[in-house]
Amino acid sequence: MKEKVKKTFKGYCKGYGKQALFLSLTFFFLQSFHEEIVAGPLNKQNGIEEVNQSRVIRGIVKDQSGDPLVGVSVYFEGTTVGVATDIDGRYEIQKPSNISELSFSYVGFKTQVIAITNNNVIDVVLEEDNQLLDEVVVVGYGTMRKSDVTGAISTAKGSDIIKSQSFNALEGLKGKAAGVNIFSNTGQPGGEMRVIIRGIATINASADPLYVVDGVVMKNFRFLNPNDIESIEVLKDASAAAIYGARGANGVVLVTTKRGGNTGSRSHISYDGSFSVGTMLRYMDVMDSHEWMAAFKQGLENANAWQGKNFTTDLSQIFTDERLFNSDGSPKYNTDWQKEADRTAFSHNHQLSIQRGDKDSSVGAFLNYTDQQGILHNSYQKRLNVKLSYDDKPTNWLSTGINLLVNHTWGQRTSDNPYGLGALRTMVEQLPFLPLTLDGEYTQTNVVQTTAILNDKDNPSSGYQGFSPEGVGNPVELLKRLEAMTYRTNIFGNAALTFHLLPGLDLKTQIGVDYEHYRYAGYTPFTPRTMINQSSTGSASANTSGRLYWQEETFLTYDKIFGKHS
Template sequence: MNKFDARTFLQLKKNSKLFFSLAVIAGSMQQVNASSATLSGYAHVSKAKELVAKQGQVSGKIVDSSGNPVSGVTVSVKGTSVGTQTSETGSFSINAKVGDMLVISSVGFKTAETRVSSTSGLTIRLESAADVLDEVVVVGYGTMRKSDVTGSIAMVKGADMIKDQNFSPLDNLRGKASGVNIFSNSSQPGAYGNKVIIRGMATINSSSNPLYVVDGVVMEDFQLLNPNDIESIEVLKDASSAAIYGARGANGVILVSTKRGNKDGRRTISYQGSVGISTPQRYMDLLNAQEWTDAFMIGLENENKYQGKTWDLDRSKWFNDPDYFDATGKPLYDTDWQKEATRTAISQNHQLNLQQGDDKSSVGAFLNYTDQQGIVNSTYSKRLNGKLAYDSKPTSWLSTAVNLSVNHTWGQYTPEDGGGQDARRTMIEMLPWYPVRDKLGVYTNSASSKISDVLGFEGMANPVSILELQKRERYNTQIFGNAALTFHLADGLDLKTQFGIDNHQKRYKGYSSITLNNISRPNGWAERDHTNTLYWQEETYLTYNKQFDKHRINAMAGLSWQERTYDFDNSRTEGFFDDFYESNNMGIGILPAPPGSNSNKWAMNSYFLRASYSYDNRYSATITSRYDGSSKFGKNNKYAFSHQLV
């Protein structure tokens, strides 16, 4: 018998099912499918319309007390991560239904809640909140009254963020700050970071990520921070507000203040916990085992009819492996690989807070454990985090503050990038008439049947075996914190000096079994990476905040030193005789690859100034200047100056 021409499989009758796959996102199962069949296409459109109808669209308009439209207002569905912002005309449209509670918030207005009574024509009136304008916000190297800020700043309370109970604080921030767009192509926990764009892309060649500053210290891998520790977030969105951080703030700045001890003399012990269940949102409509064999036979008929071939149309002659087909060529197994490779995931989050203190001294201790399972088999991310904050004012002219956090995260992921034969691909391409394991209990692959040589299948391991026999484990231990002294020199005049560090010890362990067809068979592979990143900064700055009658001055001047050291090494080997040791004894691999390593270091010395003047709570002006020296600059031009007046 001649080997079957692969083109035959694509020559189907007009009303036969045919599918092709677009990207299958392993963590979120956001999948797209298409069909060449007209009737099948109509069915998909019908299902999509049903889904939209069930979810619903609510539209309306936000106005102020005078009836004028208010733009940039955040509208969200209470208890969910669904959110949107109003347009220039105050209009909005959001995925919601009658009975849902909408939360409406905007700078300068009181937060409002309203229950949806109809799906269109809603008009929601916001009340002005003059007291909100007196609220103090963090602006970088100090604080200012919100009414005095000339740049664009969005503020989100930590209590509003943790309602969603996501692993990453960026997932919690999504939809809660206008002008801040957070994208994720995966919900696989802890595997792939979010893409954050503040007020549009500022570059096409470099990263669009903003600068993250936590308690005054620049932080890497912000997505690993425990969201339960966050007290508030301020987002500096435009060039004016972010200018104090120089070029590093070009993509915006996210300022985070974490929880500390009580200041009111109370002693509190609190616990927050949650358990969540996740399931795949939907599955692609793929060919089952019988449909697959039917389509194959239709392809043979078409080639005989239109190409003059003489293929044997006896099904039993083609599907004649008794391990997988009966005597008539009917499949013995029918496997839905999407369902076999995914699961109902159970996640949990536990946070314990101990806080006490008064205006003289306070202490806060925080402990967190998070275990988030992915809906794809074997994927997960866990975190164990401890944080200690201590504040003291031993004398009238001195205040001290110490903040220390130890954050350990670990997890396992499956790749979602590239075009390799990973589980996210094979769960929609693996032959449906194969069982997960054969009659001997061995994982099947595309070559398990004797007809695979005749039909010329592409080499492939089944997705269940990949997720079980391929390990990709990440570990990260972060030590983050700072210590500060604040000298109260005079009324409204303070001198603050602080030292902060952010240290990451990252490890990666990977192993792929010697049995995974067309992936790592027959040699297997093992690899290990280790990364050590140490960032430290020392900053000293003078602040002056004073009001004279209708005049208010907020000024700051300071200097800083920063340094970051990066060190990386990796090793990889192949040539294993079994899977016993995995990556725990790489010396037995007989085909080692050359080891690799890399290191770099940079430093900065900066001087900065900001002065803000406000008159009668009506007129404001801010000037910002910065003088930076960097080891990345050329030898003859180590310093650069920038300034801005708004």
């Protein structure tokens, strides 16, 4: 049966499926490795990652039969730099500095890690993972061996997901499930992720897959603690809809969390922790103060040449604010607002696990605290998570299981609305000749004092033209003074009874709940003075919402092998 699965898989890669997989994975890598935050080994200078432009590594990836493999993940461990092999098995990747190993990963094959030498050509032959075919995977209402699965399914282990040490488990799933494209919709800490399985199947409706955790549907999967995950299976074809109906039309993500395990007579206590540093990868190229003044002067000259004006081009007659400009009209300050608004973010994660169990019963307790800081001032997301599980087999005909998870997250967000005047917009639009503070207060464009000039510098009666900047808020002030706090508490769990009626015949009844309480608290201050484009009297807002989902299901399963067949 294993040999049949291997041949079928190879035949698929050589046919139309090979081209479709290549297009899908190429699009995925173009998106998923275009990140704004660097996580991993960096050679930093002024907060920017340096890349050795002259070092490009290329090669071909094949299987043991000599056939090229399409869609192999080629990446540098611990970074966001990676590519996928093309339809001929070729790849080309740019090597970051201080990286010495290149990894090759592909579904159904053993992952290889190759040491990088002075050779810029690295050809690899991947070995099939026969043991992988005998692993048990979750498929809807039961489990199967991978070698017996006929549908399209991808799997990922929890130990691989937490390698990236991200707040969202979907972030760690990137690149580990073929045909699953994961995009970041926002750079906010703990922000939303978009998941598309095998392309978009709808125009107007949601394309999000269905998330099922320990047999119970979970609404906000992005807040689940990645450290609690044992494995993830992704159902990608019609089998998802066959089990879950219309809810599984966009695919199903099946998650199995950690339990007590089999530790014998002794308890197993473990601690896992991580610390990460995030910086801005690159900045937008905007004008500095001197370039801005030169562009303004060019605007005066254009008006004189094409609009019949005769403005003076002596900027010292316009920009007369001695707090900001010298006597010749040159600016005193040159502020890079992008660098003022961002910071080096330090994040950390701590997990304490206590497990004990034998063949008849097991218990597990898991405690987690995560603090993810954003690269913009005063942006963060924190999580406190507690998980308890208990499994027991009191008699030969009955098994029980209880799983309870309590998750509380809270954080400060900044507006990422492109049509508003939040910090993400004003940090690239604010005037560069304004300092961060002036006379002890944050500056904004309404503090700029200018002098009107004649429409015709040679005619005193030609009237005057004034210049005043657009109202743009101080991005640092917006980040530090505005409050937009979110609080979310989630209680999730299930209890199950399994009756062993006959050998191989089980009756399982299960009830599960997913309760969430959400609260938002926003505040806009009006002292010591009103911020531009904010309420002149200040404002405060708050809202709360609650949601309860429950499900009960009872089903029979029969598992028996009637001899071995090829």
